[in-house]
Amino acid sequence: MTQDGGRPVHAYVFDLRQPQVILAMLRYKQRLGSVDDDFxxxxxxxxxxxxxxxxxxxxxxxxxxxxxxxxxxxxxSQVPVPANVAKWADGSIVLAIVDVAVSGG
Known part of the structure; x- marks a missing residue:
């Protein structure tokens, strides 16, 4: 649980800091037809x-x-890190972030 602008935010993290996870993801790149660079x-x-x-x-x-x-x-994993990528203080690189608004309860 964190705070964002004074409101509680429950955060869930997909931890992709293991090379074997990244390599497994990259194995599907060609099959999915992606022509993007690896990052x-x-x-x-x-x-x-x-x-x-x-x-x-x-x-x-x-x-x-x-x-x-x-x-x-x-x-x-032999994936070049773009020079302009933002890093958090602990060295983490955020690949994706999605917030889901309050919807009742």
Whole structure:
């Protein structure tokens, strides 16, 4: 549970900081027909994971779904890290973030 602008936000994290997870995701790239570079492909797939929860209802607090990785895991997976990518203080790189608004409860 975190706070965002004084309101409670329940955060769920897809932890993609293990090279074997990234490599498993990349194995499907060709099968899915993606022509994006590896980093962009991973961002899109992570966004899809996070978006799959966007239709949740009945929550009485904001829900936040994040997919995170780090430069080390990407480098070990031979995925170049774009120079302009934002990193959190702990080195995490957010690939996707989706907030689900309060919808009753």
């Amino acid at each position: 962009t492909y991973l961002q899109g797939l992570a966004q899809g994971f996070a978006m799959s929860f966007a239709g949740r209802t009945g929550n009485d607090e904001v829900l936040r779904y994040l997919a995170v990785t780090n430069a080390e895991a990407l480098m070990e």
